[in-house]
Structures are given as C-alpha cells and as structure tokens.
Amino acid sequence: MKIAVLPGDGIGPEIVRQAVKVLERLKADGHAVVIETAPIGGAGYDAAGDPLPEATLALAKSADAVLLGAVGGPKYDTLDRPLRPEQGLLRIRQALGLFTNLRPALVYEELADASSLRPELVAGLDLMILRELTGDIYFGQPRGRRALVNGEREGFDTMKYSESEIRRIAHAGFAIARKRGKKLCSVDKANVLDTSILWREVVNEVAKEYPDVALSHMYVDNAAMQLVRAPKQFDVIVTGNMFGDILSDEASMLTGSIGMLPSASLDAAGKGLYEPIHGSAPDIAGRDVANPLATILSVAMMLRYTFSDEGAASRIEAAVRRVLRDGVRTADIAKPGEATVGTERMGDAVVAALSAHR
Numbered sequence: 001m002k003i004a005v006l007p008g009d010g011i012g013p014e015i016v017r018q019a020v021k022v023l024e025r026l027k028a029d030g031h032a033v034v035i036e037t038a039p040i041g042g043a044g045y046d047a048a049g050d051p052l053p054e055a056t057l058a059l060a061k062s063a064d065a066v067l068l069g070a071v072g073g074p075k076y077d078t079l080d081r082p083l084r085p086e087q088g089l090l091r092i093r094q095a096l097g098l099f100t101n102l103r104p105a106l107v108y109e110e111l112a113d114a115s116s117l118r119p120e121l122v123a124g125l126d127l128m129i130l131r132e133l134t135g136d137i138y139f140g141q142p143r144g145r146r147a148l149v150n151g152e153r154e155g156f157d158t159m160k161y162s163e164s165e166i167r168r169i170a171h172a173g174f175a176i177a178r179k180r181g182k183k184l185c186s187v188d189k190a191n192v193l194d195t196s197i198l199w200r201e202v203v204n205e206v207a208k209e210y211p212d213v214a215l216s217h218m219y220v221d222n223a224a225m226q227l228v229r230a231p232k233q234f235d236v237i238v239t240g241n242m243f244g245d246i247l248s249d250e251a252s253m254l255t256g257s258i259g260m261l262p263s264a265s266l267d268a269a270g271k272g273l274y275e276p277i278h279g280s281a282p283d284i285a286g287r288d289v290a291n292p293l294a295t296i297l298s299v300a301m302m303l304r305y306t307f308s309d310e311g312a313a314s315r316i317e318a319a320v321r322r323v324l325r326d327g328v329r330t331a332d333i334a335k336p337g338e339a340t341v342g343t344e345r346m347g348d349a350v351v352a353a354l355s356a357h358r
C-alpha cells in the first residue's frame with residue numbers, strides 16, 4: 001500500500017500526523033504500508049514556487065492512494081490565481097482523473113446533539129453521497145458573459161452530461177450501495193432538464209446489472225427537503241456535480257461537526273484521494289486544538305475503497321467510536337464545560353483504542 005501523504009497548510013500537518021500514527025499502527029500489525037510525504041498548496045508554493053510541484057504530482061501518480069490534509073491560508077491570498085493553494089487541489093484531482101466524490105454523513109450517537117436537527121432525527125444517521133466531480137454545468141461549454149444587442153449583459157453556462165459520464169458514476173453508485181445498505185437514490189431534475197432525463201435513463205439501464213440494489217429516483221428540490229425532514233431514509237445518494245455540491249454540504253451540516261467528516265475522490269480503478277471535508281482552519285493552526293478524526297476516518301475510507309480492506313477500515317472506525325464513547329473530545333465536539341484534549345492526544349487515544357482491539 002503505497003500512500004502519498006500531502007499534509008498541506010494550516011492545521012493540515014497536525015491532523016495528518018495523527019492519521020500517519022494510525023497508518024504506522026497498522027504497519028506494526030503487519031500491513032504493508034509505505035508512506036512518502038510531499039508538499040502541496042501553500043507549502044508547495046513555498047518549497048517549489050508551485051501549489052502542485054512536479055515531484056508531488058509524480059509521487060501522487062505513482063502511489064496507490066493519496067492522503068491530503070488541507071490547503072490554503074491568508075499568507076497566500078494575494079498570490080496570482082494559478083499560484084493559489086486551491087489550484088494545487090483542483091489540478092491534482094484533474095490529473096488523477098478523480099470523477100467520483102464520496103461524502104459520508106455519519107452521526108455518532110454520542111454527538112447527536114451537536115446537530116442543528118433534533119437528535120432523534122439524526123442519531124445513527126449513516127448516509128453516503130456520491131457527487132460526480134468532473135462534468136456538469138461547472139465544466140460544460142459554451143459558457144461566458146456577453147452583451148446582448150440591446151446592450152444588456154448576459155451570463156450563461158451549459159449543463160451537459162454524456163452517456164458515458166453518467167454510466168460510470170452510476171456504476172460507482174451501485175457498487176458502493178452494494179457494499180452498504182443496498183439502497184441507491186439517484187437525484188436529478190428530470191421534470192425540467194433534458195440533461196436529467198438522460199441521467200435517469202442511463203441510471204435505469206445500469207440498474208439492470210445490479211438487481212440486488214433497490215434504486216429510487218428523486219427530484220433535487222425534494223431531496224433537499226427530505227435531507228432535513230427524514231435523513232435516515234437514505235443509504236446512498238448519487239447525483240451530478242452541481243446538485244451534489246449543494247446536497248453534500250447540506251448533509252454534512254446534519255452532523256453538526258465539520259471536524260468529523262472524511263471524504264474520498266476516486267478514479268475508475270479505485271485509486272483515490274482522501275481528505276477531511278474541512279479546510280486548513282488558519283484560525284486554530286499550530287495550537288494543537290484541531291480535531292484529527294476527519295483525517296483519521298479518511299484513512300478508514302482509503303482502506304475500504306482503494307485497498308478493499310474492510311477489516312482494517314472497520315477497525316479504525318470502531319476505534320474512533322470507542323474513543324467518543326469514552327468521552328474523549330476535542331474542543332469542536334465538546335459540550336460547554338466538558339473537558340477537552342488536543343490534536344495529539346486525540347490521535348494517541350485512537351491509536352491506543354486500535355492497539356487494544358487488534
């Protein structure tokens with residue numbers, strides 16, 4: 001398991017260090033883990049004048065999986081756009097052909113009252129959103145701004161999906177539903193958009209190859225409503241880039257804690273880039289207060305989706321659950337007045353829980 005580790009900026013190095021401790025624990029238990037580290041984002045710019053240095057991209061390409069912390073920070077906000085940290089992230093996703101974005105929204109019983117919804121609506125929530133990442137209105141041509149004959153300005157974008165783009169994300173959706181609760185909900189706007197009519201047609205065609213997965217369709221406006229009305233009705237949601245962008249952020253807030261949520265972006269062969277959904281949190285960087293659990297849970301996703309090692313993935317998730325059950329809390333998930341631990345001690349607690357349960 002060759003893993004490229006790209007800590008990035010802000011809290012990135014601190015939280016990634018905890019995830020690396022977890023990987024080292026697995027290695028000590030006999031897993032063939034090889035870790036190589038390289039700079040990305042602002043750190044890439046500092047090291048090589050480029051948010052995605054050539055050597056970093058080469059390492060990422062040669063690795064089986066990439067673990068990323070976060071990029072960005074005020075120090076880099078005034079750089080020209082191509083030199084900005086986020087460009088490093090966009091370019092690496094593109095260069096690795098990562099078209100499936102996986103965003104789980106999982107609510108631990110112990111943290112259910114951190115949600116903005118009533119605890120009984122979200123306790124035990126375990127939902128996975130698959131967002132197509134490389135097509136749709138964000139990339140469709142033509143796009144632009146123009147002046148009309150009457151002098152009025154007009155902006156326009158093109159929503160577009162080819163059959164093959166829909167087919168491959170649909171396959172990914174069914175495959176993941178198969179590994180989970182065997183329920184897939186495809187979200188579109190087929191009552192209004194031609195792109196969505198094709199989306200629905202192709203998803204129905206692909207469904208014939210997965211008779212064991214129950215497929216449903218839902219319009220995006222209803223899905224947005226259902227996510228806050230009764231989110232536990234969903235197992236896996238598959239949708240396009242723009243709808244997924246919005247719905248996955250909505251779903252992440254059901255959990256109430258940005259420091260808990262991992263993500264994965266996968267290519268067709270299962271190679272992936274794994275990262276927490278949060279950013280580099282410059283406001284708390286270097287203070288040993290950031291929550292490393294989203295990054296540690298990203299390692300669990302890596303083991304499940306790239307290395308097909310369900311045993312190790314579940315072991316990490318169980319260790320996190322045990323630590324939460326024991327009341328170990330970083331500041332972001334603590335109730336007022338509750339004792340808290342720092343980033344390092346949270347990482348150590350997860351490693352200790354892993355060691356106690358081989």
Ligand code: NAD
Pocket residue numbers: 011015069070071072073074086089258259275277278279280281282283284289290291292294332
């Ligand atoms: P952010 O996610 O970094 O932070 C938002 C809030 O959540 C902050 O108050 C922060 O302290 C808190 N937070 C985030 N992660 C946390 C953790 N693990 N533990 C505890 N608290 C945590 O978003 P932002 O403030 O909008 O952006 C900061 C920088 O991160 C910007 O430069 C932005 O461009 C970048 N960013 C990067 C990514 C990425 O690398 N994927 C994603 C989003 C934003």
